[in-house]
Amino acid sequence: xxxxxFDVVVVGAGPAGSCAALSLxxxxxSVLLVERGPFAGSKNMYGGVVYPRILDALIPNWWEEAxxxxxxxxxxxxxxTPTQSLTIDYRSDTWAKPPYNGATxxxxxxxxxxxxxxxxxGAQLICSTTVTGLxxxxxxxxxxxxxxxxDGDITARLVIACDGVNSFLAKEAGLYRRDVDANSFxxxxxxxxxxxxxxxxxxxGVRGRxxxxxxxxxxxxxxxxxxxxxxxxxxxxxxxxxxxxxxGAQRQRPEEIIANLKAHPSxxxxxxxxxxxxxxxxxxxxxxxxxxxxxxxxxLLIAGDAAGLCLAAGIWLEGVNFxxxxxxxxxxxxxxxLRSDDTSAAGLAGYRQRLERTxxxxxxxxxxxxxHLVLGDRLxxxxxxxxxxxxxxxxxxxxxxxxxxxxxILTQERRHAGIRWRDLAKDTWTAMRGFG
Amino acid sequence: xxxxxxxxxxxxxxxxxxxxxxxxIVTCQKWVALGAADADSAGHNAADQRFGGTSAADQAALEWxxxxxxxxxxxxxxxxLGPDEASKALRDAAAAGADxxxxxxxxxxxxxxxxxxxxxxxxxxxxxxxxxxxxCGDYSLDRxxxxxxxxxxxxxxxxMALGAVGxxxxxxxxVEVLRRLDGGRRERLRLHDSGVISVEGSTATLRRASxxxxxxxxxxxxxxxxxxxxxxxxxxxxxxxxxxxRARQLAPPVGGNPLARLHALTxxxxxxxxxxxxxxxxxxxxRRIVEALTVWGYLDGESGPAADAPTR
Amino acid sequence: MNRWPEISFEDRMSTVHFDxxxxxxxxxxxxxxHGCTTKACVVACPANLFVPTSDGGIVFNYExxxxxxxxxxxxxxxxxxxxxxxxxxxxxxxxxx
Numbered sequence: 022x023x024x025x026x027f028d029v030v031v032v033g034a035g036p037a038g039s040c041a042a043l044s045l046x047x048x049x050x051s052v053l054l055v056e057r058g059p060f061a062g063s064k065n066m067y068g069g070v071v072y073p074r075i076l077d078a079l080i081p082n083w084w085e086e087a088x089x090x091x092x093x094x095x096x097x098x099x100x101x102t103p104t105q106s107l108t109i110d111y112r113s114d115t116w117a118k119p120p121y122n123g124a125t126x127x128x129x130x131x132x133x134x135x136x137x138x139x140x141x142x143g144a145q146l147i148c149s150t151t152v153t154g155l156x157x158x159x160x161x162x163x164x165x166x167x168x169x170x171x172d173g174d175i176t177a178r179l180v181i182a183c184d185g186v187n188s189f190l191a192k193e194a195g196l197y198r199r200d201v202d203a204n205s206f207x208x209x210x211x212x213x214x215x216x217x218x219x220x221x222x223x224x225x226g227v228r229g230r231x232x233x234x235x236x237x238x239x240x241x242x243x244x245x246x247x248x249x250x251x252x253x254x255x256x257x258x259x260x261x262x263x264x265x266x267x268x269g270a271q272r273q274r275p276e277e278i279i280a281n282l283k284a285h286p287s288x289x290x291x292x293x294x295x296x297x298x299x300x301x302x303x304x305x306x307x308x309x310x311x312x313x314x315x316x317x318x319x320x321l322l323i324a325g326d327a328a329g330l331c332l333a334a335g336i337w338l339e340g341v342n343f344x345x346x347x348x349x350x351x352x353x354x355x356x357x358x359l360r361s362d363d364t365s366a367a368g369l370a371g372y373r374q375r376l377e378r379t380x381x382x383x384x385x386x387x388x389x390x391x392x393h394l395v396l397g398d399r400l401x402x403x404x405x406x407x408x409x410x411x412x413x414x415x416x417x418x419x420x421x422x423x424x425x426x427x428x429x430i431l432t433q434e435r436r437h438a439g440i441r442w443r444d445l446a447k448d449t450w451t452a453m454r455g456f457g
Numbered sequence: 458x459x460x461x462x463x464x465x466x467x468x469x470x471x472x473x474x475x476x477x478x479x480x481x482i483v484t485c486q487k488w489v490a491l492g493a494a495d496a497d498s499a500g501h502n503a504a505d506q507r508f509g510g511t512s513a514a515d516q517a518a519l520e521w522x523x524x525x526x527x528x529x530x531x532x533x534x535x536x537x538l539g540p541d542e543a544s545k546a547l548r549d550a551a552a553a554g555a556d557x558x559x560x561x562x563x564x565x566x567x568x569x570x571x572x573x574x575x576x577x578x579x580x581x582x583x584x585x586x587x588x589x590x591x592x593c594g595d596y597s598l599d600r601x602x603x604x605x606x607x608x609x610x611x612x613x614x615x616x617m618a619l620g621a622v623g624x625x626x627x628x629x630x631x632v633e634v635l636r637r638l639d640g641g642r643r644e645r646l647r648l649h650d651s652g653v654i655s656v657e658g659s660t661a662t663l664r665r666a667s668x669x670x671x672x673x674x675x676x677x678x679x680x681x682x683x684x685x686x687x688x689x690x691x692x693x694x695x696x697x698x699x700x701x702x703r704a705r706q707l708a709p710p711v712g713g714n715p716l717a718r719l720h721a722l723t724x725x726x727x728x729x730x731x732x733x734x735x736x737x738x739x740x741x742x743x744r745r746i747v748e749a750l751t752v753w754g755y756l757d758g759e760s761g762p763a764a765d766a767p768t769r
Numbered sequence: 770m771n772r773w774p775e776i777s778f779e780d781r782m783s784t785v786h787f788d789x790x791x792x793x794x795x796x797x798x799x800x801x802x803h804g805c806t807t808k809a810c811v812v813a814c815p816a817n818l819f820v821p822t823s824d825g826g827i828v829f830n831y832e833x834x835x836x837x838x839x840x841x842x843x844x845x846x847x848x849x850x851x852x853x854x855x856x857x858x859x860x861x862x863x864x865x866x
Contacts, residue, residue, distance in 0.1 A: 053672075057854055057855075057857050057858075058858070058860075058862065059507070059788070059858050059862060060506075060507040062863070063507070063861075063862045063863055064836060064860070064861065064862075064863065065863065065866065066835075066863055066866035067866070127864070127865050127866060128863065128866050129507065129863050129864055129865070129866065133507060145672065145675065147668070147671050147672065147675075148857075148858065149857040149858025150668070150671070150857040150858075151854050151855070151856060151857040153853075168668055168857070169856055169857050170665060170666065170667055170668040170671065170857065171665055171666075171667040171668070172667040172668055172669055172670075173667070173668045174668075175668065186838065187838040187854075189853075189854075202842070203842045203843050206842055208813065208815065208837065208839050210815045211866065213865045213866065253865075256865060258866075265813065265839060265842050265843055266843075268809075268812065268813045268839075268843065269807065269809025269810075269812065269813045269843035269845075270807070270809065271812070272812055273812070274812055274817070275813070275815045276778070276781060276815070280775055297776055297780075297781060297784055298784060298865055299784045299785060299863070299864060299865045299866060300781045300782065300784050300785055301785065301835065301863055301866045302815035302816070302835040302837045302839070303835065303837050304837050304838050304839060304842070508786075508862075508864065
């Protein structure tokens with residue numbers, strides 16, 4: 022094999038890229054980590070909660086040093102109509118202690134920290150450098166990347182593309198499925214709103230470093246999607262996730278949909294009086310298992326959002342942990358391939374095997390129909406109203422009329438909402454199969 | 458100087474300069490933190506090395522230093538004054554092609570005079586006799602007073618051409634500097650073989666560092682220099698405040714109609730009668746300027762700048 | 770309904786830091802827009818960079834772009850919007866996301 026500049030070039034210093042670089046650097050390989058932003062994390066945005074347990078292997082006691090805002094001890098799922106809301110509220114003391122569960126963090130902090138760990142382990146990080154394409158030999162094998170700097174070609178025995186949801190590299194290599202289009206993506210928009218720490222503690226019923234995570238369905242009008250509210254120390258993140266194909270087909274703009282959510286009677290008391298500190302937006306690959314591309318080419322692996330590894334399954338909304346894990350496994354598989362000096366797609370097959378053995382693809386395979394159910398029209402447009410009406414009638418004291426039987430309420434409200442038994446049964450079956 | 462110090466506002470204040478090994482080219486750059494937020498209650502400080510940079514003028518100065526270095530076949534040394542974050546500015550400069558990096562350790566915000574004194578002492582430790590050109594940006598990212606280059610020229614005994622809107626390097630021996638004057642006029646100064654230049658940001662765009670340059674800059678050694686104590690033989694700002702023009706007493710305007718009185722009051726239709734051309738040595742010229750400004754009503758007798766401030 | 774004043778779009782965008790490069794990283798093929806009836810980019814772009822003109826075309830800005838990719842994803846004319854990442858070090862810089 023001819024001499025290359027690096028063993029591995031990792032494109033993108035997000036959670037996937039930094040974990041890949043960290044794992045390879047620990048294995049003693051020369052790694053270049055290329056980031057297009059002025060620092061790692063500068064281009065990255067998410068809802069607000071990360072589940073970093075997967076880091077246990079790479080960074081023992083990560084919680085002692087990671088730039089965490091709050092530990093999520095309170096999870097709420099809210100079903101909303103314009104005038105009603107039903108909340109399931111869970112809290113746990115154990116989530117406030119090591120090894121914790123979910124945490125809120127700012128990505129420009131978290132990703133910067135993680136890239137620093139990769140650097141400390143020996144990876145070379147260069148920022149402000151956009152990778153504009155793959156270098157390939159006559160057989161289509163990836164042999165490096167081209168950057169937008171003068172004299173900017175870098176050769177490597179292997180490239181790991183962690184270049185995010187728009188992954189131009191995976192597209193260039195022809196790894197994406199042809200049927201992936203606007204239906205497979207959602208747009209996340211968010212306001213970071215400043216409120217005093219004690220006001221946040223009071224409004225969300227938390228103390229110290231405890232935090233709340235509220236996921237909302239039924240709050241996005243005609244656009245299928247969902248809403249979220251996360252607490253940081255002295256800000257809250259309030260935003261919505263919007264199905265792209267629906268967003269383009271109606272007239273309400275993203276910031277108007279956030280404004281409607283903020284004005285909802287169940288949300289307004291939580292957010293009012295705060296000052297918007299930052300407005301942000303990012304795409305999310307939400308189609309789950311059905312959009313996951315080919316994960317390896319000759320001399321090329323893809324991980325994180327670039328590989329569509331984002332789980333949007335209603336009660337589970339996760340992405341960063343899948344990026345951390347897929348990056349780490351990509352690094353491990355790459356190290357194996359380098360050791361056996363076979364970085365062809367076949368030599369890199371260990372990557373997919375690792376993902377299939379672990380939660381990364383197990384979760385996605387099990388929940389493959391859930392994203393379509395959660396973002397489908399019935400669950401988005403019809404079920405919230407029906408559920409809210411059922412609960413409203415259950416709790417309404419309509420004296421002098423006697424209480425109606427719950428079965429009767431269910432029957433009447435299903436009919437009232439115009440939902441067919443067949444569809445309800447089908448959706449229930451899909452949910453049972455996925456979640457059960 | 459006063460404006461520089463008063464605008465510090467908690468930012469870390471870092472300056473860089475570039476110089477050649479045999480004859481020196483110096484530019485005063487400042488790395489300024491652009492923190493969106495103060496440290497939040499988690500102790501995360503947004504005003505760190507992620508959020509900050511140097512001004513367009515400082516970058517133009519670095520570009521001119523590199524061009525001068527190439528034209529004169531001299532190595533370029535970059536000097537940054539400030540805490541550890543200044544290293545980022547140094548490495549960025551090294552990536553673009555600077556040969557030698559020097560950080561003057563300073564963790565606190567200091568006056569322009571002291572910045573210039575620190576850079577001077579650093580240059581002396583490198584061998585100030587070798588200094589050819591010093592190129593500085595004429596403003597920093599936080600809009601200081603742009604007075605460091607003038608202090609440097611005074612302390613090093615060099616000629617200066619400040620506020621350049623254009624530079625003609627020719628072969629790098631005689632450098633021609635185009636300066637902006639009042640009334641849309643321009644002045645062309647020629648510096649022979651040495652001098653202090655400050656440039657506007659529009660004069661050049663800093664070259665994009667090559668990939669190999671960026672990689673090499675990571676391992677580049679940064680030399681440290683401990684500044685000598687602050688100097689006391691120059692005028693110092695005592696109080697800092699926003700500049701407000703002094704109120705002037707005017708006689709009631711004379712005129713037959715409101716328009717005439719308005720003209721009389723504002724002198725809008727008259728060219729200024731102020732102005733004179735004299736040939737004096739620097740000390741006398743400074744005195745004459747202060748005197749004239751006082752007579753014309755722009756300065757009070759007491760609060761004007763000291764007439765013996767260093768000038769060249 | 771709101772008890773606090775909703776901020777203007779300009780104020781909203783002024784909370785975001787952009788290091789704008791002179792090269793536009795978005796280009797729009799105006800001819801395609803004239804025949805487009807949906808103009809999904811106009812409503813979907815979170816930074817409101819696409820503005821319809823009275824003659825049925827689109828004017829666009831690239832300066833305050835979040836680099837999300839929504840515009841080319843929702844565009845229903847193949848190739849009407851071309852979109853790349855801005856040059857390295859430029860574009861949006863998030864701080865508290």
